[in-house]
Amino acid sequence: MNFKAHILVCFFILLGFNQLNSQTDCTFKNDTVFIPKENKVINATYLQTTLKNKSNFIIYKTDNNRFFIKLIVTENLYFNKVDLLELKSGSKSIFFKETKHFQNDKNSGYYLVEVWKNYIGTLTEDGITGIQFGKAETVYGKQDCNQIKQIAKCFYESISVSKTKQKN
Helix, strand or coil: CCHHHHHHHHHHHHHHHHHHHHCCCCCCEEEEEEECCCCEEEEEEEEEEECCCCCEEEEEEECCCCEEEEEEECCCCCCCCEEEEEEEECCEEEEEEEEECEEEECCEEEEEEEECHHHHHHHHHHCCCEEEECCEEEECCHHHHHHHHHHHHHHHHHHHHHHHHHHC
16 A cells, blocks of 8 residues: 555544544443532432533432433633533523532533433433533534433433333
């Protein structure tokens, strides 16, 4: 093979790895989640996806059937600030009063909010198109929104199947 062919092959291999990386994995993982407002660590299962700007979107289901969303963000960092958090899903929004922006490391922070099952259902249709914390806004692109939709769909189907099995 000549040099140009080698470069072309390398390009397609890298493109393939990039596509694999952007795929969303629907495999639940076991871990714990720390709930700062309660000062408790709770056992949970979760699904996670990494967004384009290296932010992470994580949905947790705790052993006592509570649901949490953790957004690890890499933009608009306001460590330890408490303000109104708005999660935008297309034309819909959900608001969380007195949400704290926790420091994850020196380059990222996170929000942890408790949500209801029906909000996870909303995410399956609309994803998250942006977040607003106080006056700072972060907008997510179509690819990120689709990844969130896919994770939410896997999660929602799993918790819906669990409830159906319990009734039988």
